[in-house]
Amino acid sequence: MALIRKIGIVGQGHVGAHVANRLLETGIPDELYLCDINERKLAAEVQDLTDTLSFYPHNCAIVGVGDEYEKLAGCDVIVNAAGDVLSSAKSRDGELFVTTDIARTFVHRITDAGFQGIWVSIANPCDVIATEIWRLSGYDPKRIIGSGTALDSARLRNVISQHTGIDQHSINAYMLGEHGFSEFAAFSAVTFGGKSLDALTAEQPERFGFDRADANDHAVHNGYIAMEGKHCTEYSVASAACRIVQAVVSNEHYVTACSTLLTGEYGHSGLFASIPCVIGANGVEQTLPFALTDEEQKAFDASCAHIAGNIERLGDWWRSESRVK
Incomplete structure (x- = not known):
């Protein structure tokens, strides 16, 4: 059957x-x-x-x-x-x-x-x-x-594609941390066919030496272009969610950035934030943290602090009603 x-x-x-x-x-x-x-x-x-x-x-x-x-x-x-x-x-x-x-x-x-x-x-x-x-x-x-930064990582790949002319499906790039304004692009880990963005920038600065701060800003805020025009985002986030569901029901072992409970990754535990994960029939089967630069680590720390601050805003109900032992 x-x-x-x-x-x-x-x-x-x-x-x-x-x-x-x-x-x-x-x-x-x-x-x-x-x-x-x-x-x-x-x-x-x-x-x-x-x-x-x-x-x-x-x-x-x-x-x-x-x-x-x-x-x-x-x-x-x-x-x-x-x-x-x-x-x-x-x-x-x-x-x-x-x-x-x-x-x-x-x-x-x-x-x-x-x-x-x-x-x-x-x-x-x-x-x-x-x-x-x-x-x-x-x-x-x-x-x-x-779903976390699965969508924001797609936005980052789109921005990098526009700058470099490389098809976004051929770019490995991740936004990490919060799905929100404190997220950041981990440019140190961006690769094209196994070659790093840093290496390509040194070889072809006119093509790969784009303004990274500007690209990061677009990845963080581009969703609000849609929000301003039609008061919602729908196609992109729905596609991101569907892609995760597909990875689960097909047991794909698909790698994407998404929000998972941190258990020591990058020095943080007890809250959900986005890092690269392997998605399959059992959910998040494995996390794949890579080395961050000092600047990226500070950005990840700040992003987790923002998430923790929002949790604190929920007050005592959060702790009293928890089923987590």
């Missing part, structure tokens, strides 16, 4: 709906369970996606379950896209209290219903919410993946 792939999505706003569509376009799920507290919006999305089934690679059962979160317990992967995009208009920290409050309404219910799959969280602030899911559920942190 063929394996039935079951994917759940919590939240059917701009991003959640695009995640659903992108998953169906890539043919990943056999059953797709959609949650949202707005019944009319949920019904509309289910209808629109169902009407599109003839154009997707294969059939899929699309089920709207409202706020009956327990029905997601049998899913292989749950994508958390619940939030309020307008609250993040100026900063991803803007959703801090909104998204944590929302997470508290469903994480324990799904956990108590027996969920044993993988969490992929894209709600912002991404690293805090991934940490929150861990605290609320007491779940194996390796089975909780924050």
Whole structure:
């Protein structure tokens, strides 16, 4: 009997709906369970996606379950896209209290219903919410993946591609730390076919000697070009989430930057932040930290301090309600 792939999505706003569509376009799920507290919006999305089934690679059962979160317990992967995009208009920290409050309404219910799959969280602030899911559920942190800087790393590769003319698929480059304004590009580890950016800059400065600070700034802030124009980002983050889901359900052992619980990497523990990870059926199967320059280490320290500061803003509830032992 063929394996039935079951994917759940919590939240059917701009991003959640695009995640659903992108998953169906890539043919990943056999059953797709959609949650949202707005019944009319949920019904509309289910209808629109169902009407599109003839154009997707294969059939899929699309089920709207409202706020009956327990029905997601049998899913292989749950994508958390619940939030309020307008609250993040100026900063991803803007959703801090909104998204944590929302997470508290469903994480324990799904956990108590027996969920044993993988969490992929894209709600912002991404690293805090991934940490929150861990605290609320007491779940194996390796089975909780924050999309983190997977998208920002793609933005960095895009910027480098524009400067150098090298196809972005052929560039290895990562943004590290927070999915937010404190993240940074680890230029010391950027490579093209195994050759470092530093080496190529020395050989061909006119092509590879671009302004790195400017490139870093674009990778950090380019999402807000979309925000200013249409009050959301949707295609890119949905594609990043879908790529992680695909790596899980196909057990790919895919390497990407994403948010995972730090357990000593770069001197930090106890919170989620983005470093290169190997993604497979068990979630984050391995972390792949590489050597940072002194300047990059300071940037990573500052980014983790920002994430920790946001966690502290949540107050005593955070500690009192934790299931983590």
